[in-house]
Amino acid sequence: MAGPGAAERNGEAEATAPTFSDVLRANQGMVFSIAYHFLRDRAAAEEVAQDVFLQLYRSFEELQNGAHAAFWLRRVTSNRSIDYVRKRKLQAAVALEDAPEPSVSEEPGDPMLNRRLRALIGSLPETPRMVMILRYQEDLMPEEIARTLDMPVRTVKSHLQRSLAMLREKIGRSMGDIR
């Protein structure tokens, strides 16, 4: 796997492929966040994130570079998070006041609105929920989301459109219009 980072080999430091630790350190926030925003449960998100990295460790030599690792992590985290919900029939749509939030440094925007939006996203069915998270947390384009979740681009766009429409309507009713 090519990319930045150094690894020790035969006692000499050389610029080589990043180690597992490098990849873990660089991507733990991303993996945890995808799981957390999807599952709305911190302990569950940690459990899923840990499993993802254990799986990464076992598959590490199959990865080609840093970008491939990021793609792999997003895909596996998405799949594992969705599986987690389906297996446990977890109710991720929780009332605003009950939603547990991990301690975070200051977040941008209006905290009340942010919480409301996260709760509404949590109420979406699994697939559109993950599409929204990959779009707005990871800033992926529909084509990239389609590759990550292994679904047609038009399906991704359809999920995005319908989810945005639902959010616009519900936020508009509760907090006034947001265009």
Next chain:
Amino acid sequence: MEDLERQLKNALARKDAPDWFEAKVMASIRRDGGVQARRPALRWRWASALAVTVLVIGGVTWQHERMVQERAAGEAAKARLELALKITRVKLQRIEQRLNETERDN
């Protein structure tokens, strides 16, 4: 970009993984009998291939098996030590931070 989309980006901004998440992952890997993570994965592949060859050709001697088990136990203990020290460090840092804040306020 639409206001709603901007707000969604804010709402879904990445959260930090818990303080000692990395240490816990490494502890799990070592508990499962993995090799030190600082070695490149390729080395682990060679090491495991060698271990399999020994098993197939020579059979497992009692000493070899004991060594493998001891190594796994040692790596697991080392990972737990890492975790304990990291938690201690984080807490002491936070306390020092609070002290500094209090001194500044006074």
Next chain:
Amino acid sequence: MKIAYMAFVALLPVAAQEFKIPASLDKLADKATEVVDVTLDGSMLQLASRFLSEKDPDEARVKRLVAGLKGIYVKSFEFEKSGEYEESDVAALRSQLKGPGWSRIVGVRSKRNGDNADVFIGSDGGQVTGLVVIAAEPKELTVVSIIGSIKPEDLRDLGGNFGIPKMEIGGHKSTGAKEE
């Protein structure tokens, strides 16, 4: 590091009794969303130390730190919401450390964010024989007990291994504001 300096000046001539994290604290596990429980007695520390590399500067420092220790015990409970543990749980811990040989070198009570924290040093004849950290935050309670010989530079080194940034030892004499 302030705390390292305070530890050095707090040494008492009377031997400190070993501090054990009480098993009664385990009841908090039922309410916690996450529990970290690490127990490393002398033999486990020795075992771990054998797998620390002398060639790696970080691991070598930890190896030196661990050489003088008899045990490291950590219990950390994280909760979904505040108010899941009682002040009496924390008070019971602190009362164990009022015995001879123990001195509290740091006590922080923060009204701003609800964090309370204490650092205790145990000593025997001028040597540090134990370190206890009790960090009581609204949604988290952590207790760390390190038993054994600890030098002030070891406290500094707690920050220098496994990729954690080091802290500098300062010359402040502050004993912490807002103590009880």
